[in-house]
Amino acid sequence: MPKQRDVRAQRDLLSNATWQVLAEHGLPGLTLRAVAERAGCTTGLVMHAFPTKKALLLHARDLLYDRTAVRADAAEAASADAFGALQAVLGQAVDLPHGHHDESRVWVGFLAAALADDDLAERHRAANRSFLARVGRLVAACRPEWTDERLELTTKSLVALVEGLNVLAAADPRGYPARLQQNALAAALAPLR
Structure with missing residues (x-):
């Protein structure tokens, strides 16, 4: 047989x-x-x-999205309030000493490929929109009195910060160590406390 x-x-x-x-x-x-x-x-x-190589890349991106979504769900669920959830979700998203350095490198590789391929770019945009929606919901829960414009600016600024830190830390981990990342994130979150 x-x-x-x-x-x-x-x-x-x-x-x-x-x-x-x-x-x-x-x-x-x-x-x-x-x-x-x-x-x-x-x-x-x-x-x-x-x-194809594109199929490999799409699979790697889906795997990355699945891994980070599971961690974000757990971080949010373990938090006592909206600010704690926001802090935890963003904290697990940056390349701190969580052992996510490989994830940052995969994300950067995928993003580089997405610049020249519409299908890859759309997959990136879909994942980014999902992360923006999560962060936006948490920002709004922290500051329900803020205008929609301020909520959107804050949300996109926070996402840009953590994703930018990931890109920079992937290429220069010594220049963007965990302590710097933690301090940058804490400073950006201060107005939401």
Whole structure:
């Protein structure tokens, strides 16, 4: 009797290999061959699951979104009030000493590719809108008396701060250490207290 393929296990293996290659070697290093080598399989198996580099990138972005959404949900649920939830959600989103440095590198690689591809850019915009909606809801809960314009500016400023810190820390972790990131986030959150 032929051996049954464990499709889920193979996909998980390839997902992990894709993630590692993108985190370690960036966008230029993400090839079907590199993923196959990392996974210890053939390029044919990789192509069966992800026929193109774009498919690999979309999968890596979806995996990143899923991971960060789970953490954000947990951070928000564990908080006693809206400010604590906002602080926790944004705090887990930056590349602090949480071990998310690889996530920042994957995000940067995906974003670089999205600049030249409409499908990738739309996936990025959809994830960004979701994060903006979460942060906006929490900002509004902290400051219900603020105008819509001020809420939008504050929300987008906070998201830009954490995403900018991620990009800069991914390229220069010594220049943007955890302490600097924590202080920058605390200063930006001060008016919401």
